[in-house]
Amino acid sequence: xxxxxxxxxxxxxxxxxxxxxxxxxxxxxxxxxxxxxxxxxxxxxxxxxxxxxxxxxxxxxxxxxxxxxxxxxxxxxxxxxxxxxxxxxxxxxxxxxxxxxxxxxxxxxxxxxxxxxxxxxxxxxxxxxxxxxxxxxxxxxxxxxxxxxxxxxxxxxxxxxxxxxxxxxxxxxxxxxxxxxxxxxxxxxxxxxxxxxxxxxxxxxxxxxxxxxxxxxxxxxxxxxxxxxxxxxxxxxxxxxxxxxxxxxxxxxxxxxxxxxxxxxxxxxxxxxxxxxxxxxxxxxxxxxxxxxxxxxxxxxxxxxxxxxxxxxxxxxxxxxxxxxxxxxxxxxxxxxxxxxxxxxxxxxxxxxxxxxxxxxxxxxxxxxxxxxxxxxxxxxxxxxxxxxxxxxxxxxxxxxxxxxxxxxxxxxxxxxxxxxxxxxxxxxxxxxxxxxxxxxxxxxxxxxxxxxxxxxxxxxxxxxxxxxxxxxxxxxxxxxxxxxxxxxxxxxxxxxxxxxxxxxxxxxxxxxxxxxxxxxxxxxxxxxxxxxxxxxxxxxxxxxxxxxxxxxxxxxxxx
Amino acid sequence: xxxxxxxxxxxxxxxxxxxxxxxxxxxxxxxxxxxxxxxxxxxxxxxxxxxxxxxxxxxxxxxxxxxxxxxxxxxxxxxxxxxxxxxxxxxxxxxxxxxx
Ligand code: HEM
Ligand code: SF4
Numbered sequence: 001x002x003x004x005x006x007x008x009x010x011x012x013x014x015x016x017x018x019x020x021x022x023x024x025x026x027x028x029x030x031x032x033x034x035x036x037x038x039x040x041x042x043x044x045x046x047x048x049x050x051x052x053x054x055x056x057x058x059x060x061x062x063x064x065x066x067x068x069x070x071x072x073x074x075x076x077x078x079x080x081x082x083x084x085x086x087x088x089x090x091x092x093x094x095x096x097x098x099x100x101x102x103x104x105x106x107x108x109x110x111x112x113x114x115x116x117x118x119x120x121x122x123x124x125x126x127x128x129x130x131x132x133x134x135x136x137x138x139x140x141x142x143x144x145x146x147x148x149x150x151x152x153x154x155x156x157x158x159x160x161x162x163x164x165x166x167x168x169x170x171x172x173x174x175x176x177x178x179x180x181x182x183x184x185x186x187x188x189x190x191x192x193x194x195x196x197x198x199x200x201x202x203x204x205x206x207x208x209x210x211x212x213x214x215x216x217x218x219x220x221x222x223x224x225x226x227x228x229x230x231x232x233x234x235x236x237x238x239x240x241x242x243x244x245x246x247x248x249x250x251x252x253x254x255x256x257x258x259x260x261x262x263x264x265x266x267x268x269x270x271x272x273x274x275x276x277x278x279x280x281x282x283x284x285x286x287x288x289x290x291x292x293x294x295x296x297x298x299x300x301x302x303x304x305x306x307x308x309x310x311x312x313x314x315x316x317x318x319x320x321x322x323x324x325x326x327x328x329x330x331x332x333x334x335x336x337x338x339x340x341x342x343x344x345x346x347x348x349x350x351x352x353x354x355x356x357x358x359x360x361x362x363x364x365x366x367x368x369x370x371x372x373x374x375x376x377x378x379x380x381x382x383x384x385x386x387x388x389x390x391x392x393x394x395x396x397x398x399x400x401x402x403x404x405x406x407x408x409x410x411x412x413x414x415x416x417x418x419x420x421x422x423x424x425x426x427x428x429x430x431x432x433x434x435x436x437x438x439x440x441x442x443x444x445x446x447x448x449x450x451x452x453x454x455x456x457x458x459x460x461x462x463x464x465x466x467x468x469x470x471x472x473x474x475x476x477x478x479x480x481x482x483x484x485x486x487x488x489x490x491x492x493x494x495x496x497x498x499x500x501x502x503x504x505x506x507x508x509x510x511x512x513x514x515x516x517x518x519x520x521x522x523x524x525x526x527x528x529x530x531x532x533x534x535x536x537x538x539x540x541x542x543x544x545x546x547x548x549x550x551x552x553x554x555x556x557x558x559x560x
Numbered sequence: 561x562x563x564x565x566x567x568x569x570x571x572x573x574x575x576x577x578x579x580x581x582x583x584x585x586x587x588x589x590x591x592x593x594x595x596x597x598x599x600x601x602x603x604x605x606x607x608x609x610x611x612x613x614x615x616x617x618x619x620x621x622x623x624x625x626x627x628x629x630x631x632x633x634x635x636x637x638x639x640x641x642x643x644x645x646x647x648x649x650x651x652x653x654x655x656x657x658x659x660x
Binding site for chain 2: 026027032047049050051052095098099417418425427428474477478
């Protein structure tokens with residue numbers, strides 16, 4: 001894992017001291033809110049519906065046990081004993097008090113974490129595949145490159161006042177677990193004809209009000225050219241991006257209005273100017289960073305304990321079948337810990353759970369944890385012989401829900417329960433849908449399914465790329481929920497299409513159930529996933545189930 | 561264009577230090593309880609009171625006029641957003657609902 005050097009530590013200490021003085025001046029009245037707001041946002045501090053909200057970056061989602069324990073300590077000492085893990089690999093605290101925030105930032109700095117550039121029109125936390133460094137299908141660990149991008153982008157003087165916020169995601173695997181196609185810049189590691197690793201560079205993806213899938217700006221970018229090329233893209237956007245209209249300011253609009261060919265020409269021209277200015281120091285830095293991301297010393301041991309538990313304990317087996325992913329090292333597995341117990345708030349972990357996960361990472365997982373963009377926690381490197389013990393410990397902490405990738409593994413933004421921008425609630429909708437499928441015992445039969453919910457058009461819950469997306473709206477002072485179908489956040493990314501009129505708060509769970517009952521009826525065989533079925537038959541049968549079925553009959557099949 | 565008739569309002573904001581929801585009273589102080597808020601039924605008066613409230617910018621952030629209905633127990637929210645602001649989140653018993 002990347003360790004801060006003296007420069008990094010001094011930089012954070014100085015930033016925190018500066019912010020401490022700014023908070024003091026706001027409280028004593030020498031700064032107005034108008035003056036203070038941009039300063040607090042530069043340090044990740046929002047003011048939400050019921051309280052302040054502090055957003056802490058977890059770079060490329062990677063955490064050590066000590067960092068996780070510190071997050072738990074902060075939750076206990078300055079918040080209400082829990083934290084909310086988000087789709088951009090951040091943790092959000094929902095209840096900090098303004099006078100405490102400087103102390104919280106200092107506590108974060110003790111473990112090399114911060115909240116810088118987690119808000120504002122700047123390059124945000126760089127996200128990456130949550131299985132990075134562990135996935136069997138990986139070309140290379142994308143995190144050293146993500147760390148290089150972080151160092152380049154943090155406090156970059158030219159990019160503090162971009163037209164709008166700017167998000168970069170990186171994946172080292174052909175299977176895209178970082179939603180690269182819905183980011184301002186997506187980097188997908190590929191190999192060229194000579195077998196050398198480099199990047200396919202995507203630009204202009206984004207969700208929100210005008211969702212768009214990113215376009216390829218470069219088929220193959222050698223690794224050594226990465227920073228100058230990124231700098232070229234961001235500087236072209238900085239000039240070309242619209243500042244007249246906030247809603248048209250994202251790079252996706254720049255690409256849409258100018259065309260990808262024009263943008264590419266300008267970027268390549270700028271790249272030609274910038275390339276010679278990068279003397280190679282960045283590559284020396286990358287070498288140093290790569291050394292810090294060396295894989296842990298994997299051990300060679302028998303997996304009998306795992307096999308025995310798998311054969312004899314059906315509950316363990318059900319968990320193992322759903323929550324484990326193949327690891328690149330023999331005898332190892334990637335463990336996903338669900339933060340989506342049925343009826344719980346998606347993405348929330350209590351401080352006690354954070355400590356359990358930190359302990360387990362230390363005991364069984366080479367001291368590493370990840371935050372996934374799906375609001376779960378991952379232990380990337382666990383030897384299979386440790387899985388039965390790990391499972392028991394997770395179960396005792398209420399963390400062993402076997403639902404990764406299933407109907408109840410729902411992404412939900414904070415919505416109207418916390419967010420000042422929301423038009424409707426998201427969390428209780430996710431809770432009710434999860435409980436419904438738990439009651440019906442159908443989610444294993446339904447199989448892989450991504451339901452994603454946002455409480456407003458900003459799409460923080462990624463609803464556009466959900467197989468089933470739900471968007472909460474305000475219809476004349478009443479919560480109303482619009483459904484989209486067929487979205488996909490992977491390498492085959494697609495934006496879902498709207499089914500038709502929305503549903504009331506107390507109708508939405510039934511509506512989702514009708515869609516899934518229709519899927520169970522029409523799938524060609526149990527192996528055909530919801531998304532495959534949707535792609536085969538189109539939206540009509542689902543619309544029919546949603547809008548034409550008589551209300552009383554629709555629930556029948558579920559309980560028959 | 562016909563103007564919509566003025567409907568009753570209260571002044572609300574977030575407290576500077578804690579960030580929680582507060583309401584402006586007739587006595588020019590901020591309260592945590594909606595029932596104690598001053599109800600404003602005259603548009604010109606409401607605008608003046610908002611100016612009074614905004615002068616206390618060292619205590620609160622973002623004061624605005626929120627729609628209310630006049631109930632027996634004082635102002636009642638007419639929109640679900642104000643209902644949630646007066647209550648707290650629905651997933652935990654946190655915020656205002658836990659303070660009583
Ligand atoms: C509660 C405080 C939050 C606020 C005020 C907020 C604000 C916003 C806004 C204004 C946008 C639209 C930006 C644009 O289109 O230019 C946005 C998009 C987004 N936010 Fe949030 N957000 C919040 C929480 C979250 C959380 C909790 C998550 C993760 C669960 C998240 C992840 C995202 C994502 C993925 C997008 C879409 C990115 C894109 O436009 O391509 N946000 N957010
Ligand atoms: S989608 Fe809307 S409601 Fe949900 S967190 Fe984002 S801004 Fe808030």
